Amino acid sequence: MLQRSMLKIVACSALLVLVGFASVSAAQAQAIEQKAAVCKACHLAGTLQSTSVIPNIWGQSEGYTYIQLRDFKSGARNAQEDAAMRGFVATMSDADMLEMAKYASTQPWPKVEPISTDAALLKKGAYATALGGCVGCHFNDWKGFSANPRIGYQSTAYLAATMRQFRSGSRANSPGMSDLVRTLDEGDIDAVAAYLNAAQ
Amino acid sequence: MGLVRDSCRGGNLAFANGIQLGRSIVVCLIALGYCVTSLAADTAAMARPGSLSQERLNSAAQNSSDFFITHGNYAQTRYHPADRINTQTVKDLKLAWTFQVDLTESIQGAPIVYDGVMYLTTSYNHLFAVDAKTGKELWHYTQVFDPAVSICCGPNNRGVAALGDLVYMATLDAKLVALNAKTGAVVWSKQLADPLKGYSATAAPTAVDGKILIGLAGAEYGIRGALKALDAKTGAEVWTFYTTAENSVGVWATHDATGLDLHRDIAAEKAALAKRGDPYKTLGGSIWQNPAIDLANKRVYFVVGNPAPDIDGSVRPGDNLYTDSLVSVDLETGKYICHLQYIPHDIWDMDAVSPAVLAPVADKAGKKIPGVLHAGKSGYLYVHDAKDCSLIRSTGLVEAKNERALPTKEGVIIRPGLNGGVSVTPLAIDPKLGLAYALTNESALKYYFFTSTEYPNGKLWLGGAFKGAPEEPAWGDIVATDYNTGKIRWKVKKPLPMFGGILATAGGLIFTGEGSGEFGAYDSATGKELWSYKTDAGVNAPASTYMLDGKQYVVVGAGGNTQLDFKRGNKYYVFAY
Numbered sequence: 001m002l003q004r005s006m007l008k009i010v011a012c013s014a015l016l017v018l019v020g021f022a023s024v025s026a027a028q029a030q031a032i033e034q035k036a037a038v039c040k041a042c043h044l045a046g047t048l049q050s051t052s053v054i055p056n057i058w059g060q061s062e063g064y065t066y067i068q069l070r071d072f073k074s075g076a077r078n079a080q081e082d083a084a085m086r087g088f089v090a091t092m093s094d095a096d097m098l099e100m101a102k103y104a105s106t107q108p109w110p111k112v113e114p115i116s117t118d119a120a121l122l123k124k125g126a127y128a129t130a131l132g133g134c135v136g137c138h139f140n141d142w143k144g145f146s147a148n149p150r151i152g153y154q155s156t157a158y159l160a161a162t163m164r165q166f167r168s169g170s171r172a173n174s175p176g177m178s179d180l181v182r183t184l185d186e187g188d189i190d191a192v193a194a195y196l197n198a199a200q
Numbered sequence: 201m202g203l204v205r206d207s208c209r210g211g212n213l214a215f216a217n218g219i220q221l222g223r224s225i226v227v228c229l230i231a232l233g234y235c236v237t238s239l240a241a242d243t244a245a246m247a248r249p250g251s252l253s254q255e256r257l258n259s260a261a262q263n264s265s266d267f268f269i270t271h272g273n274y275a276q277t278r279y280h281p282a283d284r285i286n287t288q289t290v291k292d293l294k295l296a297w298t299f300q301v302d303l304t305e306s307i308q309g310a311p312i313v314y315d316g317v318m319y320l321t322t323s324y325n326h327l328f329a330v331d332a333k334t335g336k337e338l339w340h341y342t343q344v345f346d347p348a349v350s351i352c353c354g355p356n357n358r359g360v361a362a363l364g365d366l367v368y369m370a371t372l373d374a375k376l377v378a379l380n381a382k383t384g385a386v387v388w389s390k391q392l393a394d395p396l397k398g399y400s401a402t403a404a405p406t407a408v409d410g411k412i413l414i415g416l417a418g419a420e421y422g423i424r425g426a427l428k429a430l431d432a433k434t435g436a437e438v439w440t441f442y443t444t445a446e447n448s449v450g451v452w453a454t455h456d457a458t459g460l461d462l463h464r465d466i467a468a469e470k471a472a473l474a475k476r477g478d479p480y481k482t483l484g485g486s487i488w489q490n491p492a493i494d495l496a497n498k499r500v501y502f503v504v505g506n507p508a509p510d511i512d513g514s515v516r517p518g519d520n521l522y523t524d525s526l527v528s529v530d531l532e533t534g535k536y537i538c539h540l541q542y543i544p545h546d547i548w549d550m551d552a553v554s555p556a557v558l559a560p561v562a563d564k565a566g567k568k569i570p571g572v573l574h575a576g577k578s579g580y581l582y583v584h585d586a587k588d589c590s591l592i593r594s595t596g597l598v599e600a601k602n603e604r605a606l607p608t609k610e611g612v613i614i615r616p617g618l619n620g621g622v623s624v625t626p627l628a629i630d631p632k633l634g635l636a637y638a639l640t641n642e643s644a645l646k647y648y649f650f651t652s653t654e655y656p657n658g659k660l661w662l663g664g665a666f667k668g669a670p671e672e673p674a675w676g677d678i679v680a681t682d683y684n685t686g687k688i689r690w691k692v693k694k695p696l697p698m699f700g701g702i703l704a705t706a707g708g709l710i711f712t713g714e715g716s717g718e719f720g721a722y723d724s725a726t727g728k729e730l731w732s733y734k735t736d737a738g739v740n741a742p743a744s745t746y747m748l749d750g751k752q753y754v755v756v757g758a759g760g761n762t763q764l765d766f767k768r769g770n771k772y773y774v775f776a777y
Contacts, residue, residue: 062347062348063347063348063349063350064348066347066348067348067658076656098347101347102347130668130765131667131668131670132667132668133666133667133668133763135762135763135765136352136353136354136762136763137351137352137353137660139305139354139355139762140304140305140306140762140768145324145349145351145355146345146347146348146349146350146351146372147348147349147350147351147658148350148351173656173659174656174659174660175652175653175656175659175660175661175662176420176656176659176660176661176662177660178650179648179650179652179662179663179664179665180662180665182648182650182665183611183646183648183665183667
């Protein structure tokens with residue numbers, strides 16, 4: 001009987017804690033929505049523009065987004081094209097970045113209409129990703145995990161631009177990625193971007 | 201992360217005495233970093249684990265009923281005494297049940313089973329307690345991870361250990377969690393290292409003498425690897441052995457353990473050492489698998505992975521001790537006893553990852569002595585003297601090309617590549633036959649050298665690249681080697697590179713799976729295939745076996761493999777006779 005009473009107490013306490021979380025999180029949710037509105041001006045929600053060099057960030061891995069925000073602020077990610085993002089993060093604290101990364105990760109990944117229907121190009125892209133062993137870090141269905149980004153169903157233009165930035169070294173915040181992408185030629189990069197844009 | 205949320209939906213919460221607290225109650229202690237769902241429709245009939253004493257664990261090698269330790273026993277022979285399923289009866293082995301999870305990704309662990317309960321894991325640190333007879337889920341634990349976790353080569357987990365009333369699992373965010381074996385409730389959780397700096401943990405822990413031993417992984421980032429011993433009851437640290445020595449320079453070896461020229465520029469390395477100092481703080485040295493335990497002499501034997509960065513050795517002058525080595529330490533203190541480095545100053549990620557195995561072996565004079573076996577990514581089976589770690593003999597298991605050639609900017613084809621010869625795949629041995637069974641990946645990779653940057657703090661750090669070499673043939677073998685002579689006894693060729701693990705039994709059988717989904721039983725003396733079953737995904741995990749109510753069961757995960765991109769799945773298959 002003692003055990004039964006104890007279990008009831010534990011269960012009730014757990015429920016009370018959950019109710020407490022719920023009321024706090026309602027206010028927090030409103031605040032983060034307001035903050036995210038700034039992001040959504042460029043990183044459109046609900047749609048994925050495959051021809052835009054601005055990536056989709058909604059539904060992206062939490063750790064990846066956090067590390068990018070952190071790297072913009074520290075200057076580890078400091079290419080010319082990063083100037084706007086560096087401005088946005090200048091006043092963000094570490095806690096702000098973690099909060100935004102978590103929020104973004106909980107949003108649905110938008111539906112995307114793949115822009116390439118060129119079967120030969122897609123096949124070439126699939127082959128190049130297989131030879132590159134990309135799945136070893138970006139995982140099943142290219143969905144990534146934590147610090148490793150989701151790259152499937154991402155914008156073709158963004159993926160191609162990013163691989164070129166890694167290859168040239170202008171994006172310097174992942175030297176390992178730079179090394180791996182250096183084994184791809186120009187044609188491979190376009191094919192891989194098209195394939196990943198269509199691959200989920 | 202969606203999987204974590206899914207795992208918290210629905211179900212009943214029940215306790216050992218059968219009290220039900222309603223169908224919809226789920227305990228989701230996400231704020232504390234974990235989630236447990238207990239399910240039990242008929243708790244009275246459910247299997248419940250007893251306490252797992254050290255005496256029971258010590259008897260694992262002789263116990264034909266249970267499978268206490270993920271590699272079978274402390275010597276990690278993966279040889280099990282059950283023989284109801286044997287060369288005569290295996291034809292009647294039938295599927296008993298499958299256990300399906302709501303996650304389709306790599307499975308690499310072998311379940312442990314005792315007192316009618318099976319503990320199995322999947323990628324992303326899902327841990328399930330399952331009734332070993334019926335397949336009914338008893339509870340499900342999910343790790344809720346730190347925000348930023350960096351992992352190479354798959355979100356893998358290689359299983360659990362149990363001791364007393366607790367079950368232990370290491371996590372991708374470099375924690376060790378201790379759970380109540382009956383309920384899945386967290387008893388303690390210990391942060392082992394900082395995941396933001398590239399540390400993770402994918403091996404199964406080893407529980408012995410009141411301690412939990414666990415290795416750290418992450419040497420595709422600039423970690424400093426370690427084997428840690430924690431107090432089993434509290435998680436307090438007992439000792440830490442760092443896998444990179446503070447003086448990591450060594451003897452400036454010009455050849456590897458098998459005598460191959462390493463083509464090192466020792467003068468340039470010495471100049472780099474004078475300029476940069478000892479690189480040990482970011483030198484890598486992952487541990488991806490369990491250590492073996494010599495209970496009589498209280499010694500621990502384990503292998504250490506590659507130095508970081510993987511390919512550019514210029515920023516890490518010296519032999520890079522104790523990367524790519526067999527190491528032995530004292531179980532009570534963690535103090536160094538001996539080591540043997542397979543590949544000094546490795547620039548091919550040709551490391552030591554398959555778990556060490558302890559067995560009596562013939563020395564060079566033919567005298568039986570305590571030995572240690574290991575099969576490397578280099579494709580060699582190494583046989584050591586356990587006393588001083590020295591190498592008695594080695595056997596090349598795979599076809600080699602351009603071994604130890606220097607990677608170039610244009611790329612050079614080398615076989616085996618870093619996904620083979622023998623990866624994290626554990627060996628099995630049959631001590632009666634004196635055979636060691638290995639799964640090999642017979643494939644090549646093209647290696648590129650690029651000058652690396654300084655360690656980019658928690659980011660992938662390679663100093664080069666590797667790429668598939670489609671012009672080279674690729675396949676896999678099951679290889680049986682007489683470890684007392686070094687002679688290969690038989691090979692069975694398979695169409696895909698082999699990755700997973702082997703179970704050997706006293707029934708004269710070995711069990712192993714393939715990336716194609718085949719799971720087979722072979723005559724351990726001859727390699728003749730005697731039975732097979734086609735699953736719906738790659739069988740790239742080692743099997744376990746146990747006896748229950750007069751039947752022998754064999755369990756194996758079919759989750760495929762991330763790194764080799766074998767078809768991913770979401771089931772454990774359990775066969776019975």
